[in-house]
Amino acid sequence: MSTIRIAVLGDKNVGKSAVTVRFLTKRFIGEYNSDQDLIYRSRIRQEDTQSDIEILDTCSRREDHSPSESHVQWADGFIIVYDLCSKDTFEYAKRTVESLHRMKSPFILPTLLIGNKLDLTHRRTVDVTEGHEVALEYGCQFYEVSAAETFKPINVAYQGLLRDAKVTQQQRSSILRRRRSSLMTVSKKLGSIFGKKENENEKKRTLCDTLPDFALSF
Numbered sequence: 001m002s003t004i005r006i007a008v009l010g011d012k013n014v015g016k017s018a019v020t021v022r023f024l025t026k027r028f029i030g031e032y033n034s035d036q037d038l039i040y041r042s043r044i045r046q047e048d049t050q051s052d053i054e055i056l057d058t059c060s061r062r063e064d065h066s067p068s069e070s071h072v073q074w075a076d077g078f079i080i081v082y083d084l085c086s087k088d089t090f091e092y093a094k095r096t097v098e099s100l101h102r103m104k105s106p107f108i109l110p111t112l113l114i115g116n117k118l119d120l121t122h123r124r125t126v127d128v129t130e131g132h133e134v135a136l137e138y139g140c141q142f143y144e145v146s147a148a149e150t151f152k153p154i155n156v157a158y159q160g161l162l163r164d165a166k167v168t169q170q171q172r173s174s175i176l177r178r179r180r181s182s183l184m185t186v187s188k189k190l191g192s193i194f195g196k197k198e199n200e201n202e203k204k205r206t207l208c209d210t211l212p213d214f215a216l217s218f
């Protein structure tokens with residue numbers, strides 16, 4: 001069984017860990033140690049099939065908002081979280097979505113934009129339409145959720161992304177399989193060309209060895 005890999009990105013304190021832990025355990029845990037990237041491993045059931053998943057909860061130390069090349073190589077899908085009470089974190093999320101969109105990848109990188117802390121809607125500074133606009137422009141899914149209060153919307157959002165990420169992962173492995181088999185064909189062809197020349201040289205050498213000295217000097 002192959003593993004579906006999701007990377008969670010976003011500015012500091014937006015609730016990346018809270019949202020992810022809510023999805024995995026149905027519980028809200030208020031505080032997390034967040035000075036390093038963490039991988040959560042789990043197994044989910046979707047449409048009668050089980051899948052292993054890995055969710056990379058990143059800590060936001062990058063100033064340029066761009067996901068690293070290694071994240072893009074590693075992940076089959078991305079979740080970008082912002083705090084709907086903080087315009088700065090929304091701008092950060094927007095720039096991250098833009099960078100992902102610009103990155104060269106042979107696959108569509110499924111992306112889910114999450115506006116978190118919906119329970120604090122009375123303090124919101126990011127309108128729901130702003131989230132929708134980014135989602136429309138870059139073709140990603142979009143949800144507003146509250147990790148503190150509810151599991152269901154987070155579950156719906158994550159399950160949708162995991163389904164899309166599974167498709168990406170299948171494309172990725174079929175491209176890799178095709179590349180590997182075309183490499184093998186090239187190496188077989190090269191082998192047959194050089195192998196043949198080797199044989200011809202071998203034949204010439206054997207012929208020379210059997211010829212008398214005068215024939216060689218002719």
Ligand SMILES: Nc1nc2c(ncn2[C@@H]2O[C@H](COP(=O)(O)OP(=O)(O)OP(=O)(O)O)[C@@H](O)[C@H]2O)c(=O)[nH]1
Nearest residue numbers: 012013014015016017018030032034117146147148
């Ligand atoms: N009111 C409210 N607070 C939340 C919610 N989600 C997270 N928090 C709080 O926001 C703070 C940051 O949550 P984290 O999950 O640690 O955020 P993070 O993005 O993983 O943080 P870093 O790893 O430091 O970047 C904590 O104090 C959480 O309790 C939410 O839905 N509502």
